[in-house]
Amino acid sequence: MTEMPAVEGSELRGEVALVTGAGRGIGLAIARELALGGAKVAVVDVDPATVDSAAASLPGEGHRGYSADVRNASEVQAVVERVEVEVGPLSILVNNAGITRDNLLLRMSEEEWDGVLAVNLKGVFLVTKAAVRGMMKRRKGAIVNIASVIGLMGNAGQANYAASKAGLLGFTKSVARELASRGIRCNAVAPGFIRTAMTEKLPTEVVEGLQARIPLGTLGEPEDVAGVVRFLVGPRARYITGQVLAVDGGMVMAG
Numbered sequence: 001m002t003e004m005p006a007v008e009g010s011e012l013r014g015e016v017a018l019v020t021g022a023g024r025g026i027g028l029a030i031a032r033e034l035a036l037g038g039a040k041v042a043v044v045d046v047d048p049a050t051v052d053s054a055a056a057s058l059p060g061e062g063h064r065g066y067s068a069d070v071r072n073a074s075e076v077q078a079v080v081e082r083v084e085v086e087v088g089p090l091s092i093l094v095n096n097a098g099i100t101r102d103n104l105l106l107r108m109s110e111e112e113w114d115g116v117l118a119v120n121l122k123g124v125f126l127v128t129k130a131a132v133r134g135m136m137k138r139r140k141g142a143i144v145n146i147a148s149v150i151g152l153m154g155n156a157g158q159a160n161y162a163a164s165k166a167g168l169l170g171f172t173k174s175v176a177r178e179l180a181s182r183g184i185r186c187n188a189v190a191p192g193f194i195r196t197a198m199t200e201k202l203p204t205e206v207v208e209g210l211q212a213r214i215p216l217g218t219l220g221e222p223e224d225v226a227g228v229v230r231f232l233v234g235p236r237a238r239y240i241t242g243q244v245l246a247v248d249g250g251m252v253m254a255g
């Protein structure tokens with residue numbers, strides 16, 4: 001696909017965003033997009049080697065990198081507290097960190113099941129719980145959870161991943177209902193197949209097979225997801241909460 005033009009703006013000026021798994025891939029594209037909109041971004045990733053360079057690569061000033069494992073409640077709490085002191089009071093949270101450990105059901109180990117649920121679902125719970133405390137006091141916040149079309153349609157060999165992402169949709173809708181009266185919106189984006197390290201692992205014939213199932217005929221780019229996240233956390237989405245928006249070239253059509 002042709003390159004997505006970078007759109008500078010100011011609609012997120014004064015906002016402070018925390019993006020998990022933002023050292024690379026879709027998370028880094030989301031961090032860049034929110035920075036382009038004027039937000040200060042806390043780049044959080046389990047890999048300490050990537051966070052500082054990722055934060056330094058973002059347009060604008062005031063961004064910082066933090067290393068934390070989203071599975072670890074005390075690390076998550078400590079990072080949220082540091083971000084609120086060092087970057088500013090959080091008003092945007094993007095739960096993007098996620099992993100796959102694919103296997104057919106009968107071959108899937110408990111470790112593969114627990115590992116995926118721990119990052120993709122429990123990690124989102126821990127980060128959201130830590131981040132919303134301040135948002136609730138300030139009566140202002142926007143949360144976007146990065147789910148997957150696999151959570152909507154299922155996929156052979158990904159029962160753990162599909163369950164985690166379907167669970168994330170229920171979590172999103174519950175948080176949206178629970179926190180709407182506190183001025184906090186919560187939505188989910190469900191990407192289809194996006195060109196990142198996660199999909200680079202796939203053999204060429206698998207990618208060709210996937211492309212044949214995508215009505216728009218091509219894999220998406222991280223920027224396709226990032227632009228939608230920027231819209232959902234911004235002022236133009238102020239009346240949208242509890243929604244799931246698929247960014248998938250038409251693989252799953254709502255209705």
Ligand code: NAP
Pocket residue numbers: 020021022023024025026027044045046047068069070071096097098099119123146147148149190191192193194195196197198199
């Ligand atoms: P990616 O390139 O593998 O990036 C994921 C990032 O999350 C990595 O930087 C990773 O760090 C970090 N991470 C992993 N475990 C973590 C933990 N416990 N705590 C904090 N950070 C952690 O993946 P991606 O393709 O950009 O995917 C981003 C999100 O989009 C995921 O939630 C994924 O499920 C979702 N998604 C992706 C696609 C796709 O086609 N790519 C499609 C649908 C949904 P390390 O590398 O150091 O582990």
